[in-house]
Amino acid sequence: MRLVNKCGIITAAASGIGRAGAIRFAHEGAKVLVVDRDQRAAEETVAAIRATGGAAVAAIGDLTQEDFARQIVRTCQEEFGGVDFLWPNAGHPGAAAVEGLDLADFDLAINLNLRAALASVVEAVPLMRQRGGGSVLFTASTSGLVGSPVSPVYSAAKFGIVGLMKSLSKRFGRDGIRFNAVCPTATDTPMLRVFVKQPDDEAAQNEDVEELVKKRATGNAFGRTAKPEEIASAALFLISDEASFITGVALPIDAGATA
Ligand SMILES: NC(=O)c1ccc[n+]([C@@H]2O[C@H](COP(=O)([O-])OP(=O)(O)OC[C@H]3O[C@@H](n4cnc5c(N)ncnc54)[C@H](O)[C@@H]3O)[C@@H](O)[C@H]2O)c1
Numbered sequence: 001m002r003l004v005n006k007c008g009i010i011t012a013a014a015s016g017i018g019r020a021g022a023i024r025f026a027h028e029g030a031k032v033l034v035v036d037r038d039q040r041a042a043e044e045t046v047a048a049i050r051a052t053g054g055a056a057v058a059a060i061g062d063l064t065q066e067d068f069a070r071q072i073v074r075t076c077q078e079e080f081g082g083v084d085f086l087w088p089n090a091g092h093p094g095a096a097a098v099e100g101l102d103l104a105d106f107d108l109a110i111n112l113n114l115r116a117a118l119a120s121v122v123e124a125v126p127l128m129r130q131r132g133g134g135s136v137l138f139t140a141s142t143s144g145l146v147g148s149p150v151s152p153v154y155s156a157a158k159f160g161i162v163g164l165m166k167s168l169s170k171r172f173g174r175d176g177i178r179f180n181a182v183c184p185t186a187t188d189t190p191m192l193r194v195f196v197k198q199p200d201d202e203a204a205q206n207e208d209v210e211e212l213v214k215k216r217a218t219g220n221a222f223g224r225t226a227k228p229e230e231i232a233s234a235a236l237f238l239i240s241d242e243a244s245f246i247t248g249v250a251l252p253i254d255a256g257a258t259a
């Protein structure tokens with residue numbers, strides 16, 4: 001078990017990648033704060049963890065609200081006595097088109113992907129410094145490593161995550177805090193279905209959503225989407241002490257898509 005005596009936070013943990021991470025981390029011995037705005041699904045994730053003898057608590061709220069994005073760090077401290085790891089994983093697909101872009105959609109993409117993540121980091125860093133270190137993992141995307149013609153706003157937010165992560169890794173290395181990012185390609189979650197069928201993507205409107213999902217996978221060497229559990233495995237390695245000499249890394253989990 002790789003996370004024995006560790007406790008920490010995963011956001012957007014009621015579904016997809018975050019849920020797979022919460023279940024895997026708890027299985028590896030961690031106490032996990034399951035953060036999401038979807039109360040029913042978050043409580044299901046917590047129940048699934050507890051049913052197998054793991055430890056988890058749900059924290060429900062909207063991460064675009066700065067108070068909540070900060071509060072989760074204090075909640076973790078209160079519930080588990082510390083914060084060893086933080087995985088701000090929540091994201092928003094953002095608009096597909098630039099023509100006619102409503103800047104409110106840009107704001108939401110930046111707020112959830114970048115601002116909310118930063119708010120929780122701001123709160124966690126002093127605690128981690130006091131404890132002598134910690135591990136922060138962001139969720140970027142292959143769209144944060146190479147440009148994407150279908151998601152420029154999302155790419156901007158995810159490139160921002162990668163820049164933030166690299167800078168923080170250099171700033172807080174001597175405090176024992178590691179910062180890394182996972183960069184998944186298309187992963188089989190509810191968000192992928194939103195992503196491939198954006199309301200402002202005219203070309204996608206007449207196509208079947210599952211066909212669009214399959215098309216997304218043709219650009220990688222395996223020709224399939226990733227499973228959320230495959231992202232969780234890489235996340236586990238980067239969060240755990242096994243990655244003790246790794247910081248500042250944006251790891252593609254993309255079956256060679258960006259190779
Ligand atoms: N699925 C993919 O293909 C893919 C690829 C690359 C990167 N990512 C990134 O992975 C992360 C997780 O995505 P996923 O595919 O697992 O998503 P998902 O759709 O499976 O789950 C998203 C979760 O986020 C929660 N959420 C949304 N807005 C919230 C808010 N304002 N406050 C609190 N909770 C909120 C939802 O309730 C949901 O439980 C995101 O950052 C996404 O950008 C996903």
